[in-house]
Amino acid sequence: MPSRFELANAVRALSMDAVQKANSGHPGAPMGMADIAEVLWNDYLKHSPEDPKWADRDRFVLSNGHGSMLLYSLLHLTGYDLSLEQLQNFRQLHAATAGHPEYGYAPGIETTTGPLGQGLANAVGMALAEKTLAGQFNRPGHAIVDHRTWCFLGDGCLMEGISHEVASLAGTQKLGKLVAFYDDNGISIDGEVDGWFTDDTAKRFDAYGWHVVANVDGHKPEEIKAAIELALTQDDKPSLIVCKTVIGFGAPNKQGKASSHGAALGDDEVAAAREQLGWHHAPFHIPEEVYAGWEACDAGRKRRADWDARLARYAEAFPEDAAELTRRLKGELPQALSSQALVEKAQQDGNTTASRKASLAALNALGPQLPELLGGSADLAPSNLTFWDGAATITPETPGGSYLHYGVREFGMAAIMNGIALHGGFMPYGATFLIFMDYMRNAVRMSALMHQQAIYVFTHDSIGLGEDGPTHQPVEQLTGLRTIPNLCAWRPCDAVETAAAWDAAIKRRSGPTALVLSRQNLDHQPRTQAQLANIQRGGYVLKDSEGTPELIIIATGSEVGLAMNAAAKLEASGTAVRVVSMPSTQRFDGQDAEYRESVLPAAVTKRLAIEAAHADYWYKYVGLNGRVVGMTTYGESAPAGDLFKHFGFTVDHVVEQARALLESMPLSVTSCLR
Numbered sequence: 001m002p003s004r005f006e007l008a009n010a011v012r013a014l015s016m017d018a019v020q021k022a023n024s025g026h027p028g029a030p031m032g033m034a035d036i037a038e039v040l041w042n043d044y045l046k047h048s049p050e051d052p053k054w055a056d057r058d059r060f061v062l063s064n065g066h067g068s069m070l071l072y073s074l075l076h077l078t079g080y081d082l083s084l085e086q087l088q089n090f091r092q093l094h095a096a097t098a099g100h101p102e103y104g105y106a107p108g109i110e111t112t113t114g115p116l117g118q119g120l121a122n123a124v125g126m127a128l129a130e131k132t133l134a135g136q137f138n139r140p141g142h143a144i145v146d147h148r149t150w151c152f153l154g155d156g157c158l159m160e161g162i163s164h165e166v167a168s169l170a171g172t173q174k175l176g177k178l179v180a181f182y183d184d185n186g187i188s189i190d191g192e193v194d195g196w197f198t199d200d201t202a203k204r205f206d207a208y209g210w211h212v213v214a215n216v217d218g219h220k221p222e223e224i225k226a227a228i229e230l231a232l233t234q235d236d237k238p239s240l241i242v243c244k245t246v247i248g249f250g251a252p253n254k255q256g257k258a259s260s261h262g263a264a265l266g267d268d269e270v271a272a273a274r275e276q277l278g279w280h281h282a283p284f285h286i287p288e289e290v291y292a293g294w295e296a297c298d299a300g301r302k303r304r305a306d307w308d309a310r311l312a313r314y315a316e317a318f319p320e321d322a323a324e325l326t327r328r329l330k331g332e333l334p335q336a337l338s339s340q341a342l343v344e345k346a347q348q349d350g351n352t353t354a355s356r357k358a359s360l361a362a363l364n365a366l367g368p369q370l371p372e373l374l375g376g377s378a379d380l381a382p383s384n385l386t387f388w389d390g391a392a393t394i395t396p397e398t399p400g401g402s403y404l405h406y407g408v409r410e411f412g413m414a415a416i417m418n419g420i421a422l423h424g425g426f427m428p429y430g431a432t433f434l435i436f437m438d439y440m441r442n443a444v445r446m447s448a449l450m451h452q453q454a455i456y457v458f459t460h461d462s463i464g465l466g467e468d469g470p471t472h473q474p475v476e477q478l479t480g481l482r483t484i485p486n487l488c489a490w491r492p493c494d495a496v497e498t499a500a501a502w503d504a505a506i507k508r509r510s511g512p513t514a515l516v517l518s519r520q521n522l523d524h525q526p527r528t529q530a531q532l533a534n535i536q537r538g539g540y541v542l543k544d545s546e547g548t549p550e551l552i553i554i555a556t557g558s559e560v561g562l563a564m565n566a567a568a569k570l571e572a573s574g575t576a577v578r579v580v581s582m583p584s585t586q587r588f589d590g591q592d593a594e595y596r597e598s599v600l601p602a603a604v605t606k607r608l609a610i611e612a613a614h615a616d617y618w619y620k621y622v623g624l625n626g627r628v629v630g631m632t633t634y635g636e637s638a639p640a641g642d643l644f645k646h647f648g649f650t651v652d653h654v655v656e657q658a659r660a661l662l663e664s665m666p667l668s669v670t671s672c673l674r
Helices: 004-022 028-043 065-078 084-088 118-137 155-159 161-172 201-208 221-232 267-277 288-294 297-317 319-330 339-349 355-366 410-423 434-449 477-482 495-507 529-537 559-572 585-589 593-599 615-622 640-646 651-662
Strands: 059-062 149-154 178-184 211-217 239-244 373-377 403-405 427-433 455-459 488-490 513-516 540-543 551-555 577-581 607-614 627-631
Touching: 004 028, 004 065, 004 084, 004 267, 004 288, 028 065, 028 149, 028 178, 028 221, 028 288, 059 065, 059 118, 065 084, 065 149, 065 288, 118 149, 118 161, 118 178, 118 319, 118 410, 118 434, 149 155, 155 161, 155 178, 161 201, 161 410, 201 211, 201 239, 211 221, 221 239, 297 319, 339 355, 339 495, 339 529, 355 373, 355 455, 355 495, 373 410, 410 427, 410 434, 427 434, 434 455, 434 477, 434 513, 477 488, 477 513, 477 607, 477 615, 488 495, 488 585, 495 513, 495 529, 529 540, 529 585, 540 559, 540 593, 551 559, 551 615, 551 651, 559 577, 559 607, 559 651, 585 593, 607 615, 607 651, 615 627, 627 651
Parallel strands: 059 149, 149 178, 178 239, 211 239, 373 403, 373 427, 427 455, 455 513, 488 513, 551 577, 551 607, 607 627
Antiparallel strands: 540 577
């Protein structure tokens, strides 16, 4: 049987060989953390290479994702479907072994990492999901949900502000099944970190309420093992194991130096490392006895069989709970779900209300039907209106709830939601003001990149916020959301479109949704049944002219009511006007050409868009000869009504712009400080 050192050297060799072949990558972290990984993966990690999606597996997250060859080596060696050829194609087009771990590219990759700190946040979300799911489904004598989350992280992860947000919340929630290993090697790209990172990390995490094991030699398996054993004794504290390591361990001229961090070692140094490590094998060659030492398929089969037997006993004792757990883990919606009925009811009620209030009404109807909804807000629940009537707060003592108070941690909230979604069993939604989307933008992007169903509730959507002023009034954020690939943004114009947006969000399983909602009241818009059905197409004709329209007005959100009133005034003077409500531009763009032409016929070139957000986005719909009543500056502090008048969002100004357009006057972008 190979020694632990030999087993770890297989990781080092594969990592430096792959980086060298690609002439690109980060060999230092995999070589430095190989001993920690060997102990964890061979002695503690509960997983099944033959069934990478087994529900009760442990989750392993490589937060310092630039060290991706560490993960790829581990997956290959332990028996996952990741071939040696794929390792040899590291960082090449269409390879499963991308430069950073990409969720969905290779089995066993639990999350996409690379943006530092977010892997730790995802791990917190996974641990939170495990604890909450266990709180909802475990019964005395039946611990059917019982697994851990393990996370590797580096100096860069801890320098990022998101690490503070999520580590603080993890300590508050007492996530005892979360264990993080800090690769304390003292090196980053710029060199020795003591010039810019002198935190006492152990004290910092102790202050968060974590259990900390400090000063562990990351190259001594017995110390690593002892530290893990201590972590396993903690039921009510997450653990941080601080491992002192040497970056690029084994490369005699580059170990401990920044030169091993983010570049291939070079042929001579790779050869020297082989000599120093005693690894006398050709590149990418792993002896059979080393493969045997890493093999994890047999143990994985036994673990799965044991869990299957426990699940059968659980199903016998609690058949309804077992069926519900199985449904949720499969990501299936309840058969009795009647979300479309919300749209019909909202149309019948005809309420004039703020879309944030309409959103709460939708949640009150959906919550009892969707126990997998796991909501939250970044300390704005009374304003975002996301705490529905039946919601129960998640606390360390009552982990089986359905609502998490994230505190003022927008970025952390979004990244934790990604971890919850990746774990499975839940449909996370989280809320803040639209302006604060900028804090969480990269995590929103990551949910889209990973095709995860996260629902972002962004309220206070425009200058309609009013007196809080330009620091709180979003202008450019809607454009930012609409240009994120695979994210679907909705800005509904009334309670009906808000219900339709929620219906779309819960049924969209392949990516995130952003619901952009108003503070101010929005008038109800009458609709036919055909119009009601077309809301889900993202854009539809809300009001049409008797014959061919001379002018098309496109609007979203609170400006749809304005468009309808302006159209009425224009028609009174003999202009044929069509009004198009476009709550979701992405959804509309995804429709077939015939439908899009039926809504925005190419022959009608006189087009005017109205939205209390940045104007430039709308030229893709109105054309360069069209007009946009939108924002080109920041807002001001004043009551909402005064602001809409000041920035030109009035019937008279829209009519003025429409008439100028019909008379073919020069292009105008209207709104600025007037």
